Amino acid sequence: MTETLPKAAFPFIKIDAAGRPSLVAQRCRVCNATFADSGRVACSRCGARADMLESFEPGYDGTLYAASIVRRGYPGVPVPFISAIVDLDGGPTLKGTLRAKNFDPAEIVHGRRVKVVFDDALGRTDEGGNRYISHFFEPA
Numbered sequence: 001m002t003e004t005l006p007k008a009a010f011p012f013i014k015i016d017a018a019g020r021p022s023l024v025a026q027r028c029r030v031c032n033a034t035f036a037d038s039g040r041v042a043c044s045r046c047g048a049r050a051d052m053l054e055s056f057e058p059g060y061d062g063t064l065y066a067a068s069i070v071r072r073g074y075p076g077v078p079v080p081f082i083s084a085i086v087d088l089d090g091g092p093t094l095k096g097t098l099r100a101k102n103f104d105p106a107e108i109v110h111g112r113r114v115k116v117v118f119d120d121a122l123g124r125t126d127e128g129g130n131r132y133i134s135h136f137f138e139p140a
Helices: none
Strands: 013-015 021-023 025-028 053-056 061-070 081-088 093-098 113-125 131-139
Antiparallel strands (some): 061 081, 113 131
């Protein structure tokens, strides 16, 4: 049985031919706004058309902007978990799960340095059994 490449759980994750994930973002050449995706038709900030948007690989380190401990979730979603918004160095801003072993809630503070890591998306698969890869944040 040949193993298939994992699928990206979000449009800002790119999987190369060897199955290695990376981030992809867009930057407006007019106003320098950054976006966590690769398929925009215009800049949300200034309205510049798609030909003024350039793709780039953002940094994988960032600063925690906001976080919340989620204690109630949907069936199949293990709780508690920490939902976080992170400003990546050089843009863009991403939302995701902050994870760490034995994380003290007092350590979840604005300005905390974190890094992006990739991992299995909690065992999720598509209808063909292909696994998904997602991004997570961990303390830097």
